[in-house]
Amino acid sequence: xxxxxxxxVVDHGAGNLVSIDQALTTVGAEVTLARDGEALRGxxxxxxxxxxxxxxxxxxxxAHGLTGPIRTWLVDARPFLGICLGLQLLFEGxxxxxxxxxxxxxxxxxxxxxxxxxPHIGWNQVERTRAHPLFDGIADAADFYFVHSYAGxxxxxxxxxxxxxxxxxGSFVSAIGIDAMLGVQFxxxxxxxxxxxxxANFVDLVRAA
Amino acid sequence: xLRRRVIPCLDVxxxxxxxxxxxxxxxxxxxxxxxxxxxxxxGADELVFLDITAATERRATLLDIVERTARRAxxxxxxxxxxxxxxxMRDVLRAxxxxxxxxxxxxxxxxxISRCAGRFGRQAVVVAIDARTLDTPPGAGLLRAWEVxxxxxxxxxxxxxxxxxxxxxxxxAGELLVTSIDRDGTGAxxxxxxxxxxxxxxxxxxxASGGAAEPEDFVRAVRxxxxxxxxxxxxxxxxxxxxxxxxxxxxxxxxxxxxxxxAVA
Numbered sequence: 001x002x003x004x005x006x007x008x009v010v011d012h013g014a015g016n017l018v019s020i021d022q023a024l025t026t027v028g029a030e031v032t033l034a035r036d037g038e039a040l041r042g043x044x045x046x047x048x049x050x051x052x053x054x055x056x057x058x059x060x061x062x063a064h065g066l067t068g069p070i071r072t073w074l075v076d077a078r079p080f081l082g083i084c085l086g087l088q089l090l091f092e093g094x095x096x097x098x099x100x101x102x103x104x105x106x107x108x109x110x111x112x113x114x115x116x117x118x119p120h121i122g123w124n125q126v127e128r129t130r131a132h133p134l135f136d137g138i139a140d141a142a143d144f145y146f147v148h149s150y151a152g153x154x155x156x157x158x159x160x161x162x163x164x165x166x167x168x169x170g171s172f173v174s175a176i177g178i179d180a181m182l183g184v185q186f187x188x189x190x191x192x193x194x195x196x197x198x199x200a201n202f203v204d205l206v207r208a209a
Numbered sequence: 210x211l212r213r214r215v216i217p218c219l220d221v222x223x224x225x226x227x228x229x230x231x232x233x234x235x236x237x238x239x240x241x242x243x244x245x246x247x248x249x250x251x252g253a254d255e256l257v258f259l260d261i262t263a264a265t266e267r268r269a270t271l272l273d274i275v276e277r278t279a280r281r282a283x284x285x286x287x288x289x290x291x292x293x294x295x296x297x298m299r300d301v302l303r304a305x306x307x308x309x310x311x312x313x314x315x316x317x318x319x320x321x322i323s324r325c326a327g328r329f330g331r332q333a334v335v336v337a338i339d340a341r342t343l344d345t346p347p348g349a350g351l352l353r354a355w356e357v358x359x360x361x362x363x364x365x366x367x368x369x370x371x372x373x374x375x376x377x378x379x380x381x382a383g384e385l386l387v388t389s390i391d392r393d394g395t396g397a398x399x400x401x402x403x404x405x406x407x408x409x410x411x412x413x414x415x416x417a418s419g420g421a422a423e424p425e426d427f428v429r430a431v432r433x434x435x436x437x438x439x440x441x442x443x444x445x446x447x448x449x450x451x452x453x454x455x456x457x458x459x460x461x462x463x464x465x466x467x468x469x470x471x472a473v474a
Contacts, residue, residue, distance in 0.1 A: 015329055018305030022280040051307075052330025116211075117414050117437060119332045119383045123212040123254055123467045143212060143467045145255075145285055147307070147332045168211055190285045190307065192249065 004030040005206040008043035010070070010086075011035050012050060012060040020049045020083070023189035027200035037069040045079035045180070045206040046070065048086030049189070051147060054099035054109065057085055067102070074104045079180035079206045084148055087176065087183030091152045105176065105183075106155035112148075114169035119149045126174050126186065128164045134175070134182055134201050135163070142194045144174075144186035151185050152176065180205040212467045213431050214254035214438035215455050216416065217445045219244055221260045221290070224270045226446065238446040242277040248445065249282035252452045252469030256282060257310070257386070257416075257440060259337075260290030261361060268297070272304040279305025289337055289386075298325050302333065310335035310386055313359040316366055316373070319380055326381025335416075336382035340370040340403055341390045355389075355403055362390040371406050378411045385415050386440070392420025394443070399426055404434025416440050424450055424458030431464050 007029040009020055017033060024031045024047070034040055048070070050057055061067045074080055074090070082090055089101045094109035101109070112120055123143040128135060151172040154161060164175035166185070174185045182202065188195035219226045219241050226238045238244075245256050256278070260271050268291075275288055288301050289310030298309045309329075315321050315336055326334045339362050340355040355370035374385055387407055389400035399417045408415040414437035417430035421441035430436040444450050456466045 015299070015302035015333065016279070016305055016307055017303070018276055018279040019283070019307070023283055051332055056328075118412050119414070120211065121332065121384060121414050122214050122437065125210065147285070149332070187285075187307075190283060192283055195283060 002028065003207065004028055005044040005203060006030045006032065006042060007045045007047055007203070007206065008032050008034045008040055010046060010048045010061075010066060012048070012057045012066070015051065017049065019187075019189040020047065023196060023199050024203070027196055027203050029203050029206075034066070035064055037065040040066075040069050040073065044209075045081065045202075046073055047081045047083065048089060049083045050085035052085060053097050054085065054088060054094035054101055055097040057089065058099050058101060071102055071104065074102065074181065077179065077181055079209045080182065081202050082183035083189070084185060084187060087185055088150065088152050090176075090183055091154075094150065096150045105152070105161065106158045107153050109150050110153045111150055112168060112170065112172060115149075116169050119147060120168045121147045123191075124166050124168060124186075126164045126166055128175075129162050132163050132177070133205060134177070134198060136201050137197050138194050144184075144188065144191040144195060146174075146186045148185060152183070180209045210465045212254065212465050213436075213459060214416075215252075215427065215452055215459075215466070216255045216257055216438055216440040217244075217248045217253050217452070218257040218259060218418065218440045218442040220442060221258050221271065221274065224274060227261070238443075241274045242281050244446070245278045245282040245286070248452065249284045252456060252467070253284060254467055255285045255287065255438070257287045257289065258306075259310070260288070268300070272300060275301060275304040275306050287335055289335070293321070295321075295324050295328055298329065298333075302329060308333050308335050308384070310337040312337040312339065315377065316357060316359050316368065319376065322377055322380040322382055326383070331381045331383035334382055335384045335386050336377040337386040337388065338370060338374060338377070339388045339390050340400075341365075342400075342403075353402055353406075355406075358390055362393075370403070371410055374407045375410055378413050382413060384413050385411065386418055387415055389419035393418070395420055396422035398422065399430040399434060399436070399439070401429050401434035404430060404436050408435030408437075414438060422449075424455045427455050428459055428462040428464065431459065432462065
């Protein structure tokens with residue numbers, strides 16, 4: 001029997017946590033929710049989910065003493081998955097509301113320019129630029145569910161971290177990371193069988209870390 | 210490329226899926242969570258629950274259904290019907306919905322849209338617009354007009370549909386769910402003129418609703434109406450057409466659709 005790694009999902013007030021809880025549990029994780037820094041203790045991995053704007057999320061992380069511990073966690077290169085807003089927070093700041101974010105990845109969160117519709121809502125293809133076990137068993141250009149108007153744009157010094165891009169009137173970064181520190185702009189917890197497979201791959205990476 | 214979505218709608222009353230014609234003559238069509246899981250497996254791109262008796266029923270039943278559904282169907286879920294406050298929207302999102310659709314309450318107090326968008330982001334706010342065709346006055350030529358109706362189509366508002374759609378987007382709607390009350394439940398096809406009148410004026414995705422009967426209707430809603438997504442209820446519940454049939458017709462017409470995935474291994 002394989003072990004169930006402890007994955008702590010950070011609650012920064014952005015709404016639906018049921019889906020990510022259920023999806024991670026389904027693929028073999030022991031899920032706990034964290035509303036303060038203390039709750040990260042004992043975790044094997046952190047997942048930061050969420051949709052919406054960066055400023056309210058950062059304010060909530062600050063208010064609950066989570067910003068420092070999460071940044072330390074990332075500096076220590078421990079297993080991490082940022083989803084949607086959770087990915088955008090890795091960058092230095094967001095053009096959406098001018099928020100200063102975690103600053104782990106050089107670059108900024110910018111508006112999707114040239115998009116025929118905004119928000120970018122629905123299933124779109126994730127085209128891989130670099131092999132990574134996060135996508136094991138998932139076809140290249142498979143569809144995942146997106147819901148956002150902004151996306152993280154890595155600086156030239158961070159382009160090597162890009163794992164996949166997606167097109168919506170222009171190409172944007174839809175997955176980024178190295179080893180078990182990862183971020184995806186789409187919602188694997190809402191992306192059917194391929195989404196569950198991606199989360200299962202992440203759980204495997206956590207086990208191996 | 211962004212796929213055009215096919216969305217089964219589950220009208221929920223008293224914890225059961227129902228469907229009637231023009232919001233009346235309701236017939237029981239099953240358990241919401243069970244149907245949701247089936248649709249997800251059959252390739253639904255998203256699900257919409259409309260709690261059509263929400264104004265008079267207790268909310269706990271709905272929240273329970275939302276959570277059971279979110280734990281069984283790993284595709285996005287929008288919930289509408291009777292959400293009147295930011296707090297109610299928060300409860301529905303916490304129960305496992307990704308988006309909430311606002312209708313009557315947004316017409317009564319448009320600031321509800323901006324308050325909900327400010328708190329949860331505009332991507333979580335769908336504004337549902339029920340449109341009724343106005344009689345074309347003599348001399349109007351090709352110009353048609355629609356009026357916003359509320360309370361399940363029972364009440365006129367005097368609001369022009371296109372003007373309300375634009376205002377709703379300005380206030381923070383991230384998506385519009387446009388239902389033709391004239392067509393709803395009739396199988397007469399989507400009102401593509403209505404859809405085009407709105408989709409040509411707003412940047413956000415428009416979901417077509419009301420009147421679906423044949424797979425070709427879905428093609429027309431996208432191709433002629435400019436809809437980003439198409440929604441239907443009874444043709445799926447009663448297995449008149451499978452979601453895969455609708456997607457096959459859309460793909461054959463050259464529209465980008467997500468192919469139905471294999472079952473979870």
